[in-house]
Amino acid sequence: MTSEQRVVVIGGGLAGLRLAQRLGPVAAVTVLGEESRVPYNRVLLAEVLAGRYAPEVTALPAPGPVLRRGVRAVRIDRAERAVHCDDGTVAPYDTLVLATGSNAVLPPLRGLFEPGGRELPDGVHAFRTMDDCLALSATVRPGVRAVVIGGGLLGVSAARALAARGAAVVLAQQGERLMERHLDADASALLAMHLTGLGVEIHTECRVRGLVTTGTPAAAPAAPGTRQGADAPRRVTHVELADGYRLEADVVVLACGVRPRTGLAEAAGLEVRTGIVVDDHLRTGDPHVHAVGDCAEHAGRVYGLAGAALEQADALAAMLAGTPSPYTGTRALTRLTLGGAGSGHLDLAAFGETTPRPGDDVVRLADATRRTYRKVVLRGDRLVGGVLLGELSTVGALARTWEGGEAPHDLFHLLTDDGGH
């Protein structure tokens, strides 16, 4: 690659900007980013919602003029090697990188949309962008009744943040336990205990059926100076569960997972399964088009995690710069800090396989008083997974052993001490 080579990156998020930063010295990079805000790190949004960080704190390193903010790519012309944008401009490329991230999944709830409409009722928010976060934040005050739908990483972060702002929070989780993709049953139970201690009411195996809203034409007469009837905005009043029970709600957070943004790739005829399919060179079926981050599917896997997005961006930058180092997958560590003072604070980390297969060995250290829990899963002499809650001083050493595929030589030391690192 030479400095005349034109690299166009679609998506000014974590992966796209990291790639641009790494490639800057060796190529003419343009990043198209539909969000008009200063680029930010999504991982920190829960801290903004909790009021612990100002939005500015989440800013990603300034990308300079290579980023065209507020410009959305609307079509890829692979024959012409050009990207068409919503402002009418066309960006020609030698290499195109899709770093379009993912969208929040909006669940099929009765009452979520009006027939033919795409507007969420007032009070109902997804939790993916800074705009979502600030709109949600503006509605939260002490005593507000908030229902979080979804008990994964996003739902848990949102519930914790809303409780920190004094909201009365109910978390409705369809699955059997919280963060079931990342945590084993014991760790999940400890996490639930922590959230309950912060005042969050948790309902597991709880399916939400629909939303009840006001603002329909049959609503009660409006107070002078307010709108009513067909013009009145719909506002959520209740969340309806599968058994018909209705939870009162001023605010609803939809935290039902994310879906890779693949529309542009699909329309351009690139292979899409769950994400945009890429090989070990993070390349699609078109040798001029690559994909990285949440939108990419490598070896059947879409990660949806910041660590993988950054690792893929770094790997692609190295490959485009001429260093042949194929990407073979990310050993993704999930880390979550549920911030707060004293007992209101909980750190957790999980990696690899946290639920053992038959024949695996499990070593578990639990301290109910200090609410700490550490567990590792061993297959033969290899560490294949682990989960730590409350006490993370050993996570670095454990994760390095796991990443390196090494046999831990002093497991007890590794679990109870940082192994000298």
Ligand SMILES: Cc1cc2nc3c(=O)[nH]c(=O)nc-3n(C[C@H](O)[C@H](O)[C@H](O)COP(=O)(O)OP(=O)(O)OC[C@H]3O[C@@H](n4cnc5c(N)ncnc54)[C@H](O)[C@@H]3O)c2cc1C
């Ligand atoms: C609230 C929250 C908490 C999270 N917490 C954690 C965590 O604790 N740990 C963790 O590992 N991960 C976490 N994640 C996930 C992490 O943020 C993502 O994995 C990471 O941001 C992926 O980076 P990305 O660049 O692929 O996508 P994104 O950061 O989503 O960036 C994609 C960008 O592309 C833009 N875009 C899309 N289509 C177009 C287009 N057509 N034209 C122009 N621009 C376009 C989007 O607007 C967006 O700005 C969290 C996510 C959220 C929302």
